[in-house]
Amino acid sequence: MNYLAHFYLSFEQEPLIIGNLLGDFARGRLDHPRNDRYNASIKQGILLHRHIDSFTDSHPSGHTCRQALPDYFGKYKGVITDMYFDYFLAKHFADYHHLPLKHFTMYVYGVLEKHRSVLPQEAFGLVDSMIKYDWLYNYQFLEGMNRSFGGMSRRYPFLAGIERAGAELFENEALYEPYFRAFFPDLISSCKDFLSYD
Structure with a gap:
């Protein structure tokens, strides 16, 4: 899944939000000395991030969605599916959360700013861009998705062609x-089980 879903599935727990972001930066075993800077609650968020990714990759609806994408997207179908699912979550956010999307995104940005000192330096650019351009809110718009895919293609030459995913x-x-509709309730339930939430 992409950023909005990871933050949503943190259930408004600040350490889980930070850990879910860090899932893209913290490598290997969490008991390795390089990860000592993160407390137990943040490490739980990193593990939650990994659980979300694993569940998404193995769920039948995620697999079917990837297969439905045109073959020319090749090995990037998983990235595109994650982005599409964030689009549908943003578009239908009121179906899944008590807060309006704008309020939720402002809350998340505040958490990221509040805990900036915990983040590795390589995360700063991503977080700054996410907040400046309001990625999470703009995922609900096709124009926002086009910008996201276009930006990915420009920043990462190995993703050339992914800009066509918006169209x-x-x-x-x-x-x-x-x-997405078939998949997301299962993911919510799986994350609650992972966290031992009722």
Whole structure:
């Protein structure tokens, strides 16, 4: 899953929000000395991030969505599926959360700023760009998705061609949305079980 889903699945717990972000930066075993800077609650968030990614990769709806994407997206179908699912979560956020999306995104940005000292330096650019351009809120708009895919293509040459994923979503949104609707409640339940939440 992409950033919005990871933050949503932190259930408004600040250490889990930070850990879910750090899942893209903390490598290897969490008991390794390089990860000593993170407390137990943040490490739980990192493990939650890994659980979310593993569950998403193995869920039938995620697999079917990836298979439905045009073959020219190749090995980047998983990245695109994650982005599409964030789009549907943002678009239908009121179906899943008591806060309006704008309020939720402002809350998350505040948490990221509050705990900036915990983040590795290589995360600063991502967080600054996320807040400056309001990524999480703009995921609900096709224009926002186009910007995201275009930016990924420019920043990472190995993702060349991924900028076409916005047009694919625009043309076939009705094809992909049912995969998200079938998948996301299962992911929520799995994360609650992982965290031992009722």
